[in-house]
Amino acid sequence: MAISSFNPPVRTLMGPGPSDVHPRVSAAMARPTIGHLDPAFTGMMEDVKTLLQYTLRTSNEMTLPVSAPGSAGMEMCFVNLVEPGDKVIVCQNGVFGGRMKENVERCGGVAVMVEDAWGEAVDPNKLEETLKANPDARVVAFVHAETSTGAQSDAKTLTALAHQYDCLSIVDAVTSLAGTPVLVDEWGIDALYSGSQKCLSCAPGLSPVTFSDRAVERITARKSPVQSWFLDVSLVMGYWGNGTKRSYHHTAPVNALYGLHEALVMLREEGLEQAWVRHTKNHLALRAGIEAMGLSFLVKEEDRLPQLNAVLLPDGVDEAAVRQRLLNEYDLEIGAGLGVLAGKIWRIGLMGYASNTKNVLYCLGALDAVLSDMQAAITQGVAVSAAQSAVG
Numbered sequence: 445m446a447i448s449s450f451n452p453p454v455r456t457l458m459g460p461g462p463s464d465v466h467p468r469v470s471a472a473m474a475r476p477t478i479g480h481l482d483p484a485f486t487g488m489m490e491d492v493k494t495l496l497q498y499t500l501r502t503s504n505e506m507t508l509p510v511s512a513p514g515s516a517g518m519e520m521c522f523v524n525l526v527e528p529g530d531k532v533i534v535c536q537n538g539v540f541g542g543r544m545k546e547n548v549e550r551c552g553g554v555a556v557m558v559e560d561a562w563g564e565a566v567d568p569n570k571l572e573e574t575l576k577a578n579p580d581a582r583v584v585a586f587v588h589a590e591t592s593t594g595a596q597s598d599a600k601t602l603t604a605l606a607h608q609y610d611c612l613s614i615v616d617a618v619t620s621l622a623g624t625p626v627l628v629d630e631w632g633i634d635a636l637y638s639g640s641q642k643c644l645s646c647a648p649g650l651s652p653v654t655f656s657d658r659a660v661e662r663i664t665a666r667k668s669p670v671q672s673w674f675l676d677v678s679l680v681m682g683y684w685g686n687g688t689k690r691s692y693h694h695t696a697p698v699n700a701l702y703g704l705h706e707a708l709v710m711l712r713e714e715g716l717e718q719a720w721v722r723h724t725k726n727h728l729a730l731r732a733g734i735e736a737m738g739l740s741f742l743v744k745e746e747d748r749l750p751q752l753n754a755v756l757l758p759d760g761v762d763e764a765a766v767r768q769r770l771l772n773e774y775d776l777e778i779g780a781g782l783g784v785l786a787g788k789i790w791r792i793g794l795m796g797y798a799s800n801t802k803n804v805l806y807c808l809g810a811l812d813a814v815l816s817d818m819q820a821a822i823t824q825g826v827a828v829s830a831a832q833s834a835v836g
């Protein structure tokens with residue numbers, strides 16, 4: 445029973461992330477490892493920063509990929525901007541808003557919750573009422589694209605409200621970035637984190653973050669040191685900051701950064717706006733197939749994320765059995781519902797490289813075959829052609 449090399453199966457990843465990694469990105473990650481202070485490497489770091497600024501639509505100097513997954517980017521935003529005793533308004537309409545609350549409390553802050561139903565967007569009116577009732581609040585935090593439900597909130601309006609009441613904004617754009625517009629400077633977002641493995645077509649493990657000048661001022665004026673040494677932006681910037689004198693902070697994940705670099709180069713080749721259009725187009729094709737089968741979506745049309753489709757189950761279907769058959773028979777991964785939505789929805793991701801016509805047709809064909817075989821209450825044999833008509 446010797447343990448030998450691990451060869452993962454080749455899957456099509458259409459869940460809530462990770463999504464399919466583009467072969468160009470995988471190839472880039474296999475290139476030779478060099479020193480993280482090698483001039484050849486630091487030149488590439490400059491490119492990564494420029495490409496991230498392009499992707500985030502920002503000129504923020506403080507823009508970098510955290511050497512850890514999206515959750516670490518989340519943590520970096522909270523530990524730097526929240527001091528003990530600070531009041532933070534957290535909008536929650538799914539799983540990830542709950543994690544924001546955890547972050548605030550672990551920083552010694554006080555979280556004031558604005559709750560919306562899972563599957564709905566954050567209600568700006570409720571946020572405004574809460575801001576009025578809490579004039580001492582310092583930060584507003586919300587999730588732009590709730591991956592647990594497939595709902596998108598109006599980041600522009602929520603950020604404007606935060607500013608109107610003298611708060612900074614912390615925005616989770618893990619699933620939105622590169623799938624739908626995220627306009628950091630235009631919307632005035634103060635701190636934002638994302639992830640490499642959703643719509644960026646890259647492997648998991650890196651978290652792009654950006655901080656506005658206003659956020660940097662707030663951090664500089666802190667009364668207490670940031671309690672996390674690893675995530676203290678003022679220390680990390682000694683390594684990621686501009687200029688020639690980079691000092692050792694931690695060993696950057698060299699090969700992972702080659703991957704992010706390639707993913708961002710590809711995104712710029714395609715064009716950010718074109719990537720948004722592609723995500724919408726593939727969502728509409730999937731929608732045509734899903735609706736032709738007689739199934740429907742959890743989220744109302746205007747709040748739907750094109751990159752994360754929450755589909756309500758047909759009656760009487762064992763949803764886990766369906767996902768297991770898709771995985772075993774079709775090497776296809778889709779996601780289950782979380783929390784209150786467990787057993788009620790499937791989450792079909794069309795993120796990044798995985799957002800393409802081939803995947804839409806493959807997923808609909810496989811779902812149609814499995815559900816038909818299980819004698820589920822759907823209209824059989826029409827999903828693929830409906831999607832093809834929608835593609836045109």
Ligand SMILES: *Cc1c(COP(=O)(O)O)cnc(C)c1O
Pocket residue numbers: 461513514515516540587589590591592616618619639648649
């Ligand atoms: C995936 C995700 C995260 C967490 O990212 P990890 O890379 O898994 O740590 C946070 N927020 C949202 C909205 C996500 O979809």
